[in-house]
Amino acid sequence: xxxxxxxxxxxxxxxxxxxxxxxxxxxxxxxxxxxxxxxxxxxxxxxxxxxxxxxxxxxxxxxxxxxxxxxxxxxxxxxxxxxxxxxxxxxxxxxxxxxxxxxxxxxxxxxxxxxxxxxxxxxxxxxxxxxxxxxxxxxxxxxxxxxxxxxxxxxxxxxxxxxxxxxxxxxxxxxxxxxxxxxxxxxxxxxxxxxxxxxxxxxxxxxxxxxxxxxxxxxxxxxxxxxxxxxxxxxxxxxxxxxxxxxxxxxxxxxxxxxxxxxxxxxxxxxxxxxxxxxxxxxxxxxxxxxxxxxxxxxxxxxxxxxxxxxxxxxxxxxxxxxxxxxxxxxxxxxxxxxxx
Amino acid sequence: xxxxxxxxxxxxxxxxxxxxxxxxxxxxxxxxxxxxxxxxxxxxxxxxxxxxxxxxxxxxxxxxxxxxxxxxxxxxxxxxxxxxxxxxxxxxxxxxxxxxxxxxxxxxxxxxxxxxxxxxxxxxxxxxxxxxxxxxxxxxxxxxxxxxxxxxxxxxxxxxxxxxxxxxxxxxxxxxxxxxxxxxxxxxxxxxxxxxxxxxxxxxxxxxxxxxxxxxxxxxxxxxxxxxxxxxxxxxxxxxxxxxxxxxxxxxxxxxxxxxxxxxxxxxxxxxxxxxxxxxxxxxxxxxxxxxxxxxxxxxxxxxxxxxxxxxxxxxxxxxxxxxxxxxxxxxxxxxxxxxxxxxxxxxxxxxxxxxxxxxxxxxxxxxxxxxxxxxxxxxxxxxxxxxxxxxxxxxxxxxxxxxxxxxxxxxxxxxxxxxxxxxxxxxxxxxxxxxxxxxxxxxxxxxxxxxxxxxxxxxxxxxxxxxxxxxxxxxxxxxxxxx
Numbered sequence: 001x002x003x004x005x006x007x008x009x010x011x012x013x014x015x016x017x018x019x020x021x022x023x024x025x026x027x028x029x030x031x032x033x034x035x036x037x038x039x040x041x042x043x044x045x046x047x048x049x050x051x052x053x054x055x056x057x058x059x060x061x062x063x064x065x066x067x068x069x070x071x072x073x074x075x076x077x078x079x080x081x082x083x084x085x086x087x088x089x090x091x092x093x094x095x096x097x098x099x100x101x102x103x104x105x106x107x108x109x110x111x112x113x114x115x116x117x118x119x120x121x122x123x124x125x126x127x128x129x130x131x132x133x134x135x136x137x138x139x140x141x142x143x144x145x146x147x148x149x150x151x152x153x154x155x156x157x158x159x160x161x162x163x164x165x166x167x168x169x170x171x172x173x174x175x176x177x178x179x180x181x182x183x184x185x186x187x188x189x190x191x192x193x194x195x196x197x198x199x200x201x202x203x204x205x206x207x208x209x210x211x212x213x214x215x216x217x218x219x220x221x222x223x224x225x226x227x228x229x230x231x232x233x234x235x236x237x238x239x240x241x242x243x244x245x246x247x248x249x250x251x252x253x254x255x256x257x258x259x260x261x262x263x264x265x266x267x268x269x270x271x272x273x274x275x276x277x278x279x280x281x282x283x284x285x286x287x288x289x290x291x292x293x294x295x296x297x298x299x300x301x302x303x304x305x306x307x308x309x310x311x312x313x314x315x316x317x318x319x320x321x322x323x324x325x326x327x328x329x330x331x332x333x334x335x336x337x338x339x340x341x
Numbered sequence: 342x343x344x345x346x347x348x349x350x351x352x353x354x355x356x357x358x359x360x361x362x363x364x365x366x367x368x369x370x371x372x373x374x375x376x377x378x379x380x381x382x383x384x385x386x387x388x389x390x391x392x393x394x395x396x397x398x399x400x401x402x403x404x405x406x407x408x409x410x411x412x413x414x415x416x417x418x419x420x421x422x423x424x425x426x427x428x429x430x431x432x433x434x435x436x437x438x439x440x441x442x443x444x445x446x447x448x449x450x451x452x453x454x455x456x457x458x459x460x461x462x463x464x465x466x467x468x469x470x471x472x473x474x475x476x477x478x479x480x481x482x483x484x485x486x487x488x489x490x491x492x493x494x495x496x497x498x499x500x501x502x503x504x505x506x507x508x509x510x511x512x513x514x515x516x517x518x519x520x521x522x523x524x525x526x527x528x529x530x531x532x533x534x535x536x537x538x539x540x541x542x543x544x545x546x547x548x549x550x551x552x553x554x555x556x557x558x559x560x561x562x563x564x565x566x567x568x569x570x571x572x573x574x575x576x577x578x579x580x581x582x583x584x585x586x587x588x589x590x591x592x593x594x595x596x597x598x599x600x601x602x603x604x605x606x607x608x609x610x611x612x613x614x615x616x617x618x619x620x621x622x623x624x625x626x627x628x629x630x631x632x633x634x635x636x637x638x639x640x641x642x643x644x645x646x647x648x649x650x651x652x653x654x655x656x657x658x659x660x661x662x663x664x665x666x667x668x669x670x671x672x673x674x675x676x677x678x679x680x681x682x683x684x685x686x687x688x689x690x691x692x693x694x695x696x697x698x699x700x701x702x703x704x705x706x707x708x709x710x711x712x713x714x715x716x717x718x719x720x721x722x723x724x725x726x727x728x729x730x731x732x733x734x735x736x737x738x739x740x741x742x743x744x745x746x747x748x749x750x751x752x753x754x755x756x757x758x759x760x761x762x763x764x765x766x767x768x769x770x771x772x773x774x775x776x777x778x779x780x781x782x783x784x785x786x787x788x789x790x791x792x793x794x795x796x797x798x799x800x801x802x803x804x805x806x807x808x809x810x811x812x813x814x815x816x817x818x819x820x821x822x823x824x825x
Contacts, residue, residue, distance in 0.1 A: 043769060043776055044783030051780055053442060055450025055614060080613065083769040083776070088675060092769075095678035181782050185791045208789035210420050318785045 027099055027231075027238035028072065028289055036078050039065035040098035043083040045180075046204040047313040047321075048104050057081045060312040061102040064123055064229055064246065067298040068100060071245045071290060076301035086155070090115050093232055100242055101230045104198075106156055116233040120243035123228055123305075125325040125334050127221035128160050129199040131206060134214050136193060141220035145170040150183045150192035152176075157197055160223035180205065194218075198225055204319045240288050248295040251277060251337035252304035254328050259303040262296060276340045284340060295340075305335065408433025411440055415786035438790050439797045442781050446797070449616020449771050455545075455608060457502035459619050461510050462542040464493025466626065468517045469535035472528040474812070477819060482521045490514035536630065543623065546609035549599040553592040557584040612690045616771030618801065623690070625759040628697040632758065633751070635698065636705025637744075641735065643710055654706070661703035666761055669696040674768035693765055701758040708754055712747035713739065745820045752813035756806045773798045 031037055041049040041061055049059040062081070070076040082098050093101045094116055104126075105111070107119040130149075132138050141164075151158050153176045165172050175192045177183040184205050187195040195202070199221060206212050229246065231239045252258070255274050257265055266278050275281040279292030286292070302308050313321045327333025365371060378388040408427050413419040419435035427433065439446065448456055467489045475482045493514070497507055513531070520527040537551045561584030568576035600606065615623065642654035661669075673692040681687060716739060724734035744751070766775040778794035781787050 042783075043766075043771075044780040046783050046785055046788050050783035051450060052784065053445050054453065055616075082613070083771070085767060085769055087767065088671075088769055091675040095675055097675075097678050179779065181779065181791055184789060204785075204788065208416065208785075210789075 027235045037069040038098045040084045040101040042103045047319045063302040063308040064102045067301045068245045070301035071294040071298040104227045107226045117230045118239045119228045119230045121246045122226040126198040126225035128223040130194045130218040131202045132194045141218045147193040148173040150175045150195045164222040247337040249305040252299045253306040413437035446617045450614045457497045457500040460496045469532040545607045547600040547606040549596040553596045557587040617773045621762045624762045627694045631698045632701035635702035639706035640709035658703045704754045708750035712743035
């Protein structure tokens with residue numbers, strides 16, 4: 001008797017667990033049922049993701065979350081931002097705590113394969129650079145032999161730095177730091193000759209200095225840091241949704257679709273590519289389980305890629321990043337959205 | 342007799358000499374200095390070194406503090422003001438960041454129109470604590486309650502609290518003052534109920550949830566009552582079982598149904614809106630309130646003669662003490678997600694509170710075990726000799742003495758745990774020290790600010806921890822029964 005009760009309990013538990021697995025199948029239906037997109041973001045990075053004094057999130061990565069929410073749920077505000085640290089970010093994706101991770105994470109081989117993530121695209125092409133004080137008289141990273149360098153531990157930048165100095169047969173003394181704020185402090189206090197991190201971070205850091213003109217960012221970019229949104233392995237349709245939302249934002253810029261002229265283009269555009277993108281011809285959205293106007297809503301949420309860039313990190317903002325590699329392929333950059341067809 | 346004296350002694354003084362002032366080296370500031378600072382060669386050297394260090398710190402940093410700016414909207418504005426006021430090359434602290442982001446540091450991302458709710462919760466928390474903390478001194482109680490009432494009500498008015506809750510708070514405060522003057526034990530039911538009320542005030546939502554949670558123990562008590570006459574042991578088990586089953590299976594749906602029939606509640610606030618000191622204090626208070634009873638139970642189990650109970654508690658204590666808190670927090674935030682069925686919404690703050698509580702409880706158990714071990718064996722034997730059963734002996738004789746001995750250790754554990762609440766930064770919660778400060782630095786206005794947030798948050802933590810430590814000293818003095 002007792003044994004059968006025990007076995008029955010086990011069987012019931014297995015069944016419940018099995019049903020749980022079955023439900024896990026579709027992230028899209030989960031998000032729709034929840035009515036909210038869980039988006040993993042940085043706990044605070046200037047220009048990319050930061051909560052303001054009232055807890056409203058804004059930034060370059062945040063805009064992507066909002067675009068996905070607009071495409072899937074029809075409301076750009078239906079996002080729950082889950083702040084993730086460098087340690088928790090990937091586990092948060094694979095454990096299902098977040099549906100999308102838009103946290104300036106570099107797309108690397110091991111993260112894509114070993115960590116069972118799917119990076120669905122690149123929303124910012126970054127690279128590691130150096131900042132030095134002008135008084136040092138250094139104009140190239142090749143002249144940094146023997147320098148002390150402030151470097152954030154546990155990041156890809158640490159490995160890049162070691163690689164670069166070994167390749168150029170130079171020596172350096174690392175000063176290990178824990179966060180960007182600490183790095184700035186150490187650098188300003190003169191604990192290191194050079195500060196190295198992603199070039200976008202360097203620009204933002206320099207912009208916040210009391211005398212930015214006394215510091216220069218050296219021209220060498222020593223690594224490739226393609227930053228992009230990531231989703232869990234195994235739900236390809238959900239990955240497609242995030243990938244094509246990003247592509248829609250990029251393509252919209254390429255075709256000149258902005259949040260201002262979009263309503264007009266829906267009515268009058270003669271360009272078949274734009275018509276397909278905005279859902280006036282061919283119901284592309286249905287192919288991934290969305291409605292026809294998904295891309296239109298995604299673009300309306302914060303504008304196209306160019307508008308998002310300009311509003312958060314572009315040259316008009318205090319951070320003042322140039323488009324550089326992040327220009328459209330037609331402008332000599334790397335942004336190249338696959339065709340909507 | 343006196344006559345003979347008068348003849349043999351030529352002079353007898355009949356008045357006292359006026360007392361002379363002590364020698365210059367034995368009184369006043371000079372004496373104090375000699376006694377405390379220059380009492381010997383080693384002492385003198387240490388004093389001089391100490392004075393040099395203080396001078397060094399002062400001379401290096403006084404200008405930074407003296408040039409503090411409190412009114413600015415961004416770091417660059419601060420720098421501009423310092424430049425204009427103190428000239429080229431001057432440096433200064435920019436405490437304007439505290440002023441501008443004060444709400445964020447205190448309430449996190451709590452909806453601003455609801456700031457009065459945590460304020461009310463904090464005020465009523467003090468009321469609930471008064472009968473526990475200040476049971477013996479009417480004067481202290483009166484002062485604490487009066488100040489709490491005035492400050493809470495003033496803050497609530499300033500934060501735009503609705504009149505009904507203002508009235509509620511005023512009534513509770515007046516009732517508390519009345520009870521404290523007449524009979525303090527009238528306040529105890531409020532203290533017992535308050536944890537549930539506090540949860541409801543902070544997170545809001547339907548009022549039926551807490552009501553049905555409360556109904557669990559009531560039903561359990563009824564079950565115990567019905568069976569107590571026949572089989573006491575089974576009655577206790579039945580009571581606990583009824584309570585747990587009710588909580589697990591009935592209270593949730595029942596609360597939902599009741600809410601549908603008769604909507605009653607306040608605006609719900611989600612856990613991701615919590616941050617800053619609100620988060621630290623919530624976790625700290627919950628952890629303190631739960632870890633002490635849990636620690637006592639663990640300490641008693643560890644001393645138990647029953648093998649199973651003893652070994653379970655030893656394993657629990659040693660395991661939890663052997664694992665760093667950060668590991669437990671990671672388990673709470675990440676690992677649990679793998680085990681729970683997908684879509685389960687197990688609140689992250691609740692998970693963290695549970696982990697912090699069991700962590701503190703393991704330390705608490707060892708502190709209290711120390712107190713139990715320090716009691717002379719005679720006390721245990723005396724309790725037995727009086728014919729007291731186990732629980733009565735513990736309650737009336739052993740624990741009051743053991744806990745008194747353990748006060749310094751208990752309070753140390755509390756202080757350590759409160760400071761450990763800042764570690765929640767690693768699981769993506771906005772603690773005031775790191776996450777909140779980093780979030781502030783991530784705004785373009787305040788990027789580049791470094792020391793000011795640390796100094797501010799450190800100062801607040803110091804005030805709270807110092808208050809706890811002073812309270813424990815007061816408690817020790819009050820409970821002193823021997824060596825008078």
